[in-house]
Amino acid sequence: MQTKRMTFSSRWLPYALLAPQVIITLIFFVWPASQALWQSMLRQDPFGLRSTFVWFRNFERLFEEPHYLASMKTTLIFSISTTILSMSVALLFATMVNRMIRSRDSYTTFLVWPYAVAPAIAGVLWWFIFNPSVGILPYVLSGLGYDWNHRLDSGDAMILVVVAAAWKQISYNFLFFLAGLQSIPQSLIEAAAIDGASRTKRFWTIVFPLLSPTTFFLMVVNIVYAMFDTFGVIHATTEGGPAQATNILVYKVFRDGFVGNNLGSSAAQSVILMAIVIVLTVVQFRWIERRVNY
């Protein structure tokens, strides 16, 4: 890597130029994060009047609690299914749109719409469609003999939040996949076609491996999205219910802290989430960039 060496006339100028970034990081990341760390070692009484320092007791209690372990499992199922659903649908659309010449832009325009919708609004829209009493989908499904009720059935609730969260993310994945597909050299595909490779064969042996950097990047982004940005979707649809079936880790932080008033446990959960984010980021920057090469 080439770096340009800059020389400053004043000794303080570089520090002054760095200051805004450093101050923003300190105020909006380091300060709240250290507050959460401190809070995670405190334990409040039910009325919030007193708090005692308990070291790592909050963390110990969390890992003994079956609800927390169940929530981890829920998060895993939720984020993996959201990622797989949104990425596979987006890849399908991207390969199809990539074949088009004249109609490419009009399809792209429509497929990008959901990206402009906020997560909470996406949740409300799907809540409308899946609503057991007025929704259109339960009406159609009951005609087919399936009794849809995401208020009672935990599987239905999970499908609802996965669909709503994945729908929102399809546009993003679609744009990245389309850009990835367009950057694949046409000559490779032509050469394979001359050698007699069918369209399916060309996709799986040339296009898909060449897309792997995009796929890996999107996989990390989607997992992070599903784990940390879907609070609005869950809050607007199921609120973690029924019987904790859609209570993902981020939602549990909110529920335990602001509904259950257990601030110590809530802070301990945020610290664990922060650790997960750090691990995911390290994975994204180190492991993936080394593994994906062709």
Place this chain on the structure above:
Amino acid sequence: MVENDRWGTLFAHIILILGVAIIVFPIYVAVIASTHESGTFLRGVMPLLPGSHGWENYNTIIFEGRSNAGAPPI
């Protein structure tokens, strides 16, 4: 394109049109729902055709605001 594959292209168009229909459907439903009075949603399954209260609803939201804050978003 590498080869001329008429049926493949047709198939791709069908998939894309279905896909766009599914992707745009929630937004369509929201727009349709915004043209009905709130009583419609208590009476039965959500309509898929525009109602007659669109002007009234948008007028209320933009110029007057809702009096019962915190009500369901219908």
